Amino acid sequence: MNWIDKLERKYGRYGIPNLTMYMVICYVLGYLLMYINPGMLSMLSLEPAMILKGQIWRLVTWVIYPPQTGNFLLFAISIFFFYYPIGSSLERTWGTFRYNLYIFSGLLFVLVASFLTYFITGRMYLVGGVFTTYYVSMSVFLAYAACYPNMQILLWFVIPIKMKWMGWVYGAIILYNIITYVRVGAWVMTVPIIASFLNFILFFFPALSGSRYNPKEVKRRREFQKAMAQSRVNPSTGSAAKHKCAICGRTELDDPNLEFRFCSKCNGNYEYCQDHLFTHQHVK
Template sequence: MLNKLERALGKYAIPNLMRYLIGGYVLGYFLMLGSRITSVNFLTYMTLEPYYIIHKFQIWRIFTWIMIPETPNILFFAIMLLLYYQLGTALENAWGTFRFNAYIIGGMLATLIGAFVLYFIYGAVTGSPVAGVGGYFSMQYINLSIFLAFAVCFPDMEVLLYFIIPIKMKWMAVVYAVMIAISLVGSSWSGRVAIICSLLNFLIFYLSSRNYRRVDPREIHRKQEYKRKAAAGAGPRRDRSGAPIARHKCAVCGRTELTNPELEFRFCSKCNGNYEYCQDHLFTHKHIQ
C-alpha cells in the first residue's frame, strides 16, 4: 500500500520534515516565554480542543498543538530538539522522505481523530469542552514514537545517556515501553486515548515490520516441500563439484537463501543495475548510481 501511495503522492512529500517541526517547537517555546512577560497565556489558544474548533471556529488549533513545547526548561528543551532532529533525520535517510512523512503525519492524524472521538463521546453530551482534554494531546508521544522506531531499526546502536553512560537503543526502548505502560495504567481514559492514538503509527509500523512467515502455514508447507525435494535430489542448482549454487545474494552482507533461508531478497529499483538485497538492508543500503 505504501509503495502505491508513494508512486501517487511521493512528489508531495516534505523533505527534511524534522527541520519544520523543530522550527515550530522553537516558535512555541518563544510564545511560552512571551506568556510570562505579557501575562497572556498563548498556549491556552494553541491546545487541541475540538469544542473550540467546532463551535468557536478556532481552526488554527488543528495545527498549533504541534508547536507546544514539552518542557519549559531551556536545557532539556535544547537536548530534546537535538536528539529528535538526529533520530528523525536518520529515519528519513533510512526509509525515504515519503515513508517518514507518512509515519509522522499518520501519528498526527491519529491524534486528531482521537481528540474528536473523545469530544463526541463526552463533550457533545454536555455541549461544552471536556475539561483538560487539550492538555493530553501533544507531540510528546509522537516524538517518542520516533525514538521507538529508531530503536527497532537500529537496536544495537549505542548512545551516551546524560552524555556519560553508554547504553544500547534497545534497552532504552524497553525502559520507555515500561514508562508508557505505567502511564496507561495511571491515566484517565482521556489520557489513555491520547497515548494510544499518538503511538498508533509506531504500533502499525512495528506489527507490519515483523516476520510472520515462520508461523504462516503456507510457508511451513513450502519449507517442508523444499526439504522433501532436496532429499530426493531435486534441490537447488549445483556446480560441478556438487556444491549448491545460490540464486539470491545480498549485495551488502553477502548472505544468501542457502546460508539464511529465513531471509527475503528483493531487487532495489533505485540502484543503477541489478543489485539484490536482503530484508535487513533493502531500505538501509546506499543506492548505487
C-alpha cells in the same frame, strides 16, 4: 505491494524533505510563546470544542506545542542533540515520503482521538491540555530504536547504552503510565498515548502494513551494503570501484573497457555490465 508502497508510488513526490527541522522550528516557537505569551499559546491548542465554534486554525497550530522538558537546557538537549538527529536518520533510512507518512499519520490519529474524546465526555477542559505532539515525537524515538537496536548512545553523555534497551525501558514506562491513569480513573490521559503510537503499530507489524522496513530487514540491508562496499575494493591496489555488475560482480577495476548501466525496469538501484544489461532477469 503493500499499501505504503502504493501511496509512495502515487504521492511520493509530495514528501517534505527534512521534516524534522520544520518540527523543531515549531517546537522552538511554541517554547518561546510559553514564556512570552502563554495566553496566545492557549489560543493555538487542540481544542475540539473551540474548533467546532469556528476556530479552525487550531487544527494546525496545535503542533507547535513543545515537549514538556521543564527548562530550556533540557529542551535544547532533547531537541537538538536527540530528537533532530534520530528523526533525520530515520528519514534517510525510510525515505522522505515514508517518514512523512509516519509523522502525519501519528498527528492525524491524535487529532481524531481528540474529537472522539470530546464527543464522548463533552468536557472541553479534559481535552485541550492533553492532546499534544509529545507522544508522536516519542514514537519517532521508538521507531529509531526498532530500526537501529544495536546503536549505542551515551545516556546523560556518560553511560553507554544500546537503543533497544532504551526502547524497552520507555515502553515499560508508557505501559506503567497507562495502568496508573486507568486505576485513578483518568482514562482520558491514556487516549493520546495510544493514538500517538498507532503509527508505530501500522509500520512495524507486517500483518497490518506488509512493510519491508522492519528491524531485521533494516539490519540485513545495512550488512548487505557494507559487504557490497567491501567487495568493491581491489585487494591488490586498495582502490575502490565505482561500478559493479549485480550478476557477475565485475568492476571497472577488473576491465577498464567494461561499460556499466542501471536498469530502468528493475525495482532498486541495480547496475549491470554490458554483458548482462540485456540478458538479466528484472528485479520486481
